[in-house]
Amino acid sequence: MFKYIVMNISRLLKVGYFIVLIILASCKGDDIIINTDNPDDNRILSGALPAINFSYTIADGLKELADDRLSVGADGLLSFKSWQDVSIAWEELAAINDVNESWSYSMSELVAMSPAPPLKATGSISIQEKVKFNTDDEVRYDKGTFKNGDLTISIELSAGFSGPVTISIPEITPLLTETFNATGFDNSFSKNFSLAGREVNFAQGVDSSYVTLNIESSLSFSDIPSGQMKVDFDLADIETEILFGYFGQKQSSIINEVKSIDKMEEDFGLASFELKEISYTLHTNNHMGVPFNIEASNIRFNRVVDGIEKSELLTVNGVSKIEMEVDSATFGSPIQPASNSFRVHKDNSNILEVSNPFPEQIIIDILSSSNPQGNIPNTQNFIGNIDSLYAQLEIQAPVWLKAKEYTRKDTIDFDFRKIMDQDPENADLIESLAMYLDFYNKLPFSANANLFIADADGNKIEDVLSNFKSLLDVGTLNSEGKVLEAKHTDVVVSFDKSQIKKFFDQKAMFLILETKTSSYNNETEFVKIFEDAGLDVSISFEASGRIPSF
């Protein structure tokens, strides 16, 4: 039985084997040839893609510029302000110079007695000397508190005199006094005093503010009085905390104070715009108890036009001079400074003429005079630790302007071969490329542009935008000159296959962009720039290209 089964299975297998051979031979189909490395045969796919919505406002620009000359007013209006602080030094106005006085006295005259005193008798000496502090007769010092002052008083007596010698200056508080003891042999004395923290109430004489040096002594002498007594008064390194009096009529000047206004063209293009309003203000700030007269003159607005430096003189009310008075500060703790301002504007000057286009430099001469009214009875000058008169020169302009075809040219890197990875086949894959730019303009400017692609030498390869294509239009403005609603414009930048091939073959390297910007209705109207004004750009693409071979 088993043999029978095996025999039949064997027979089946043989039959099956031949069947399989026949089937396999008959099942062999034609060879299949596939060539995937044939880019020209590959499909062309297309795509549309929204890419970027770029939003830019004036506020963004301010943040990026980080220029403290630009600010936004309460109404949102952008404003430009540039200023320069000027310090007019008045350290000589109430400066107390070093005081050096020397006196010499004959002892016989000092102790002269008639009849002649007996041997080992005593004699009294009493001397008062005035020490004048003002060097200018018209100046008067009433009172001063000293921050510093080194006073040295020296006395030298002839030998043979003995006894106490007392010096004092009653005008100085706390009282400055000292007693020396002469022994007859060692009769030279010197004493240093510091005036720091002391107050001096000057005595007044004719053209003189002085202190009194008192010398009192009761001397014994063993012989007939002879010889001399020498007294030196040396005061140096004087510095007052506060000084009262009358400091006279003096002058201090600054010639050719230069204010440079940088980066006006690069950052703002302001040099190319005409501004509606500009003001130039002279602020003064007086911490001294002295009235002043300020005279700013010869105010020149300089700029470079077409490579030539040009200077124009600012005239105010017909003259090239600004005059203003500054009151004295009010004494107190602290001292209340006095200030004053003078604003130059279009109605009192030719500032619009000299400031359009905007200057790159303002140069000014400043002369200040103290006590222009002279010595006014019952008034006092004072001067504390600030001995300078401060002024600030400020030019300010709201960004309210008009611009007629402000033109600029920019070069943008566009190394097309690098973009294509140096492979012409990559460029060949691109069939078409279109970039759609949808502008939503809330700026009161219109813009037109030319754009072309150039090689490394700047030679034009292909125009992209020509005839100053309109990019931005201006929407409707309200009475404030503010754009109420963004104006939409759209621009399509498109390239076809032949152009793309041209870019590669001719080694496109740069995009050259020329723009002309004009403010709205620039013949007659000025526009204002508010911080919320700006520009939105939506960029989208449509492209088609051949699938690369893998």
Added chain:
Amino acid sequence: MQKFIYFFLFVFLLAFGTLIRAQDPMGLYYMETIPQSSFINPAMQPRANGFVALPSVNQNFKSDIAFKNVFQDVGSEWVSPLSKRYDFSKLKRATGKSIDFQESLDLGLFGLGFRSGRDYISINFGVKNVLQTGIPYDFISIADKGFPSGSVFDFSTLRLKGYSYKELALGYSREWNEKLTLGVKVKPLFGMVAGMTDINSFKLKTSRQVWDVTVSGSISSSAPIEVVEAEDSTDFPESVEFKDMDSDDWQGYFGSFDNMGVAFDLGGVYQFTPRWTFSAALVNLGYINWTKDLNTISFNGNYEFDGLYVNGSDEDMGDAAMDALEEDLKTIIDYDVSHKKFNTGLTPEFYAGALYEFTPSITMGVLARSMFQKHNFRQDFNFSANVQPYSFVSINLNYSVRPSGGNGLGTALSLLLGPLQIYAMADYIPTRYSTVNMDGDEFTMFPYTRNLSVKVGLNLIFGRHGYRDRPMLARNM
């Protein structure tokens, strides 16, 4: 190099796209000497008085597309979808809205059956693994046109469904009379692990100004996955990660009897005349109710991409724009994480067949198989000849046809070595092969093959001479 990419892509798709249920080869249907024929029609009573089913393996690959669909014959050569000569409409005719790739692997572990009078009772236990993917045709169509303005892409047919489960099949078949035999199988199911997508809507509209994505659906799993919700519960989850489990944990996981389900097979055989027999079966009517380790991430929303938003005040514009886009994707679509039970239905199949008996050992049959899937309906026809030249051997030769699909030969062979039965069968056996020369590299390919179903196994057969009172010899009519 390309040939390997294409070849492995093809094999990968063929192998790992899968069907929700392993289909037995259609050649098995009329192989009454193999007890597993009752797997297709529970009314079928094997020609054996009793059997013990030993381990078997059933592997089924099924694809909507063949090599000849991926590459098209344009006359002198074949072209890939990259070529402008490639006709995507032909691909569309082959795939419909979705390109389905299906695969399943059944492991029959144990079974037995016996006849009792007119009744035949069987029990089988096995593990079934199912994976099914659907790739929207519109996704493929991107390679046709790209993303031109005004396009509408419908990706709603995107799906991924996979699960493993244990099946206990209790079968009962009874000869109601001389002509009619009816059968039923009740199949308790025990799910092990599952994951599935349920996309209600997934559409993309493109234009130069905006890309509009509408999406609605859910992804559900019953698996050791941990989902950490975002702070805002409507945002995309913070993390989705597998739990850290060791081998014992996995053993316990797969050995559990959670995730219960049930399925029914119904069948009938009617002997119209002594030579004509008609049969029909509806199988796999059932579902699995997943209750363990559940996570469902639902999503619903509409996202309009009209470009990156770059603000002039941002110092690092590009990064800020990309961060904003990522945040949008996380937040604009509404997400919801839940842990609700969900069901996965099996894929019902309907079989209808007719058998003509020339002799008791030679029969000819025709069989129609319909398969009902979401977004997909598949119909197969099979013509077979069944021969039992000796009592210990039976052979089936068949030919399957799928309208708008493939066709192919099939066969089945059963050998009895004493009580030991060895059987093997296959459907849609590739009938043509070709040498492919791709860019100079050659390899062999079956260009028309979309499907391959193979089943092998062992049985112990008792009472192999079959029917109670039907002789095995040719009837003397």
